[in-house]
Amino acid sequence: MTQDILWLDIETRSRCDLKKRGVYSYAQDPSTQVLVICWAINNGKVQTWKLLSHTSCPREFVNAYNSPKVQKRAHNAGFERLVLRPFMMQARPIEEWYCTATQARACSLPGGLDALSMALDLDVKKSKRGMVLIRELSIPRPDGSFNEDPHLMAEFASYCADDVRSMREMSLALAPLTDEALELYHVNEHINDRGLPIDTELCELATGYAEREAEEANAMVQVISGGALKTAKGTKLTEWLHDRMPKQAQNAMVKHRTVDGVDKRSLSLDADIRATLLDMVAENPDEYDIDAVSMLEAAEAAAMSSVSKFQTMLNRAGPDGRVRGAFITNGAGQTGRFSSTGAQAHNISRTVAPDPELIKQNMRDKRDFGSSTLATLKSMLRPAIASTKGMIVTGDWSAIEARGLPWLVNAPGSLRYLDAFRDKTRDIYVEQSHAAGLGGARQPGKVVVLSLGYGGGPNALVRMAKGYNVRIDAPDATVKLWRARNPWAVRWWKQLMQAAKDAMVAYLRGEGGKPFAAGRITFACHGGWLIMQLPDGRCIYYPFAKLVEGKYGTDIEHMKAAWKPKAGAAEWPRARLWHGTLAENATQASCASLLRGA
Secondary structure (H helix, E strand, O other): OOOEEEEEEEEEEOOOOHHHHOHHHHHHOOOOEEEEEEEEEOOOOOEEEEHHHOOOOOHHHHHHHHOOOEEEEEOOHHHHHHHHHHHOOOOOOHHHEEEHHHHHHHOOOOOOHHHHHHHOOOOOOOOOHHHHHHHHHOOOOOOOOOOOOHHHHHHHHHHHHHHHHHHHHHHHHOOOOOHHHHHHHHHHHHHHHHOEEEOHHHHHHHHHHHHHHHHHHHHHHHHHOOOOOOOOOOHHHHHHHHHOOOHHHHHHOEEEEEEOOEEEEEEOOOHHHHHHHHHHHHHOHHHOOHHHHHHHHHHHHHOOHHHHHHHHHHHHEOOOOEEOOOEEEEEEOOOOEEEEOOOOHHHOOOOOOOOHHHHHHHHHOOOOOHHHHHHHHHOOOHHHEOOOOOOOOOOOOOOHHHHHHHHHHOOHHHHHHHHHHHOOOOOHHHHHHHHOOOOOOHHHHHHHHHHHOOOOOHHHHHHHHHHOOOOOOOHHHHHHHHHHHOHHHHHHHHHHHHHHHHHHHHHHOOOOOOOEEEOOEEEEEEOOEEEEEOOOOOEEEEOOOEEEEEOOEEEEEEEOOOOOOOOOOOOOOEEEEOHHHHHHHHHHHHHHHHHHHO
16 A cells, blocks of 8 residues: 655744754754645645734644654655654654655755755756745844744745745655665664763863864965955965966976866865975975975964864754764665765764863863964864763774675686785785785875775875875886786676666667666666666666767766756766776775665
8 A cells, every 4th residue: 555645844033043052952942933734645736834913823734744654755754754754743753754856966966955956857847945044034133033924924925835836846756765765764763862062161172272272373364465365265366376386396286177078177285285385395495485384284284174073063062962864775875975064074083082071171161272273283183972871882984995896796806806805914005006016005005095996097096195195106017017916806897887888779770678786786877877777676866867979989978966056057967987996886885885774
């Protein structure tokens, strides 16, 4: 028997800053009010209830909402679930909810409904007026009052109803969440409700240090530039620094990107470029102007976004010191891995202070950490997630991608490669360091395994080596030697690409769904969507794929799950598939399946 679905969307207003405080604080804030509820049952007409009209809640909605047999389906459903809980006087169990944003990401599509309506060219597209109406009606005026213009409220209700129509059309057109994927979403919501315990005292102390560092960086920039620059960020600082750098460093500040086949160049001072410039200064300090080096160091200090996590944790912590709603199911849509929001718990530095309690006491004592302040703060991010009831246990798979790749290949050569993990006297990174001609040092071997396994070339090798503080003197020769010593990987890359192309050709010949294998990975094409099936049966989607002629022969192109196109773009951005992307997606998605199962 098919389960009934209650499609719903709500519009709200509050004096609580949703972006800053997060949905949990927003839902519990006394000033938060529901303005409009729009809903539909199954394929029925979309209904609207404007609460400021002071009419009673429609019985049809109440009955559907309170029925355990009716699935509640919303886009980013956690918002509706949490905000409606106090309003409806009861919480519906998490297991009754279904998130269409999670469904979209599971199909490798963007999670935002506005982006989805554009990408899928839905009959009812999300109105661009939405953000204007939210600013006018959902956010208080400077004096704290709210705009209650009846004409805008009527437009707001119409906008909400259109969102229900768009969501329903999109959800019914896509592959539904599997039972396993829906259960995973429910588990993740339970974890979000439980929250992460935060050491709020440490966060407050660290935030004070971070603010002083930012102030000092800005002051240094103003002094060095003679007042021409005000902050240690922005285009003007990048241009100032570029003009005072030697030629080699200037070249390193240029970023290249291809737009419609044309090479576009622009100056940048992003994290990778700052790291490159600092390395260049360290190698040849006498070649650099002292003011330029000081400006670069100030820019690095001001850009230490990781330390801003302390303030974000404080902003999102509840009265009990827990940060809720940190995790997103299928956040990395192309592989189904989790991601994080707010304090970005998935992106916290691995560096941990050897004695966090000592540093915390030094912070209480207002000790000056000097030039190591930012590094010290960074090392205290993980200790900031701390339970007052005992230890927090963390875990990770051991060399999971280094194991996952050869297991997926499932060929004699790759299986012999896997033998190294079964023998405790062997170290795969040491062996691969020898294989790449790097002398057997473990860290270079780790860089080689992680960067070259997905078809990476010399540039990829050098980039990853920098992240591990490893120097590769002859990257071209290293890549060539590693591939010669690991032919099973090279063969599999080709097999992946060929299987994907064969699936596309079969679809064009009217044999849609015909499977083609490459090791433990299988490809098929349905309705123009290229589908990669993992060993556990989970599918990775490449929407609206097509065969195109490329520089090296026939390529596969698919719709990119970007948030939205750049302003003025005529169509949704697309991406080319190559064997490295397929190998990486297959490996990371399979490893994610292991974590999902655990």
